[in-house]
Amino acid sequence: MMKKKKSNTIMGMAFFGPALVLLTIFLFIPMILTLVFSFTDYFALSPNLTHFVGFENYGKLFKDELFLQSFFNTVKFVLIILPCQGLGALGLALLINKVTHCKKYFKVAFFVPVVMSLAVVSTLWMQIYSPEGILNTILGNLGINAQPFIHSASQALPSIALMSVWQGVGYQMIIFLGGLQAINPALYEAAEMDHASSWQKFKDITLPELKPLCVFVFITVTIGAFRMIVQPMVMTGGGPSHSTYTMVYNIYETGTVNWEIGIASTMAIVFAIFVMILTVIQSILTRDKEDKHVNKKAKNG
């Protein structure tokens, strides 16, 4: 018996070992270093001059105009992307779930942009949004003046946000379609017996049944929008006048271009806290729902 236990320990560590070594080097140590560096003025080009500065970086950050701008830009991205992508995906899924023909075509058609990479979509839409591009030509034919889109400080952020919605909406649509198909048809049959209207069926059956999925989708879309960097990097370089400069872009440039590891780590910690809060909210909201389900079942049983 003892021997078996010992051999299990050896075998377990042998199997888990390679992953553990890599996890330590590339996840645990970087996480600890990020936290430690966030309290220092570590500048990678003169590492010997590093001091421990306590919470100074955190205080500085909330007075740093560029950081605040990158933070509010990120919030703006979330505020545009979340309703458009979340509700858009739900709407598409509800419509596609209803039609009897071409269902497969619709699923593929709205999923196509998901397949394309961020860099490809950004490169394509740079052409679409260009001053003499196809979108302005179409608008011109409709009698609308040419718009500067990504070349103006006021339009660049919404333009990139809408492009991002275009690219992502098909993914959440597929998730919602999966959820709709999982709803027990007996619920609708019972409602039909009671002569419920379509709106009542939607309000009293579809929406409550989809609620946990909605929470999941809305939080993942929010986190996704929070992590925005590649699109502005490729399309605008964060401009014009930092109007599309996001939090992650700021971390990236401060750390890997300016080599200011200390302050970049502070930004990364602030960013990580936001993302983790969102993740925790999601798990609380969805777990709550499951518990209720279990309680109900327990009572009924």
Add this chain to the structure above:
Amino acid sequence: MLTKKQKTANWILVIILLIASLFFLFPVIWMLANSFKGDAAITADMNTIKAFIPPALSGNFFDNYITILTDTKFLKYMVNTLFYAAILIVLGIIVNGLAGYALAKIKFPFRERWVLIILLLQIVPMETILTIHFLMIAKVGLLNTVIGYILPMIVNPFNIFLFRQVFISLPDDVYEAAQLDFCGPLKYFFTMVLPMSKTVVATVSVFTFLNVWNDYLWPSLVFTSSDLLTAQIGLNSITSNDNTTMGQTLAVITLITIPVIIIYSLFSKQIVEGVTSTGSKEG
């Protein structure tokens, strides 16, 4: 049974969705149609419906594509990326698969605690530690090397957990029988466990491929030499070159998307199941 009124409503809905899908896809249709044109033709067609129709088949139909494949290093970048993806798929399955198996079947000390840690690691956004990865790889002199690019990408808490969830339901008696045949644990893992779990191996491979193929941030940091670039980074260096025409730009982004479309059409079932199961599992 649908009433006549419902049938009409259904057809109206189909037509509305068809028109909506065409509007939705207009950038993609425009990209495909114009990737076969010279810049003069693209500009000339812009104002008419011809903007969305490919040119007539002629001798120079594929000119943009031929230029991209012969005059630039793009083909090399695509081969590079395929090579990186292949290495990462193999190493990823071995490292994450072995770890997932240990967490599922081998009773070693603190196992449950490790499972919890792996689960918690999934909520850490990778962007947070990107700077440190870059710093580490730079310090050990591995910038601009394949090893420096690959090392941080092998281990993946999400894949470890995925493997664990699948391996946990494997029957235990097969392992005991295999042990009687003097089958070592490592041999057992590669000749029995992995072949019994083809679905999860396929899922992890597909997602690793898509991740490597579409990744932008990490390769843009590691690679500076033009010989090692991945396709996405190469795309940027080609399209930002002033000599590249608009038609050629559209041809590159079409080319780069083709492998992904092939993967999606071959594995659409696994991918859609993966997508919907992430939703239902956590939702």
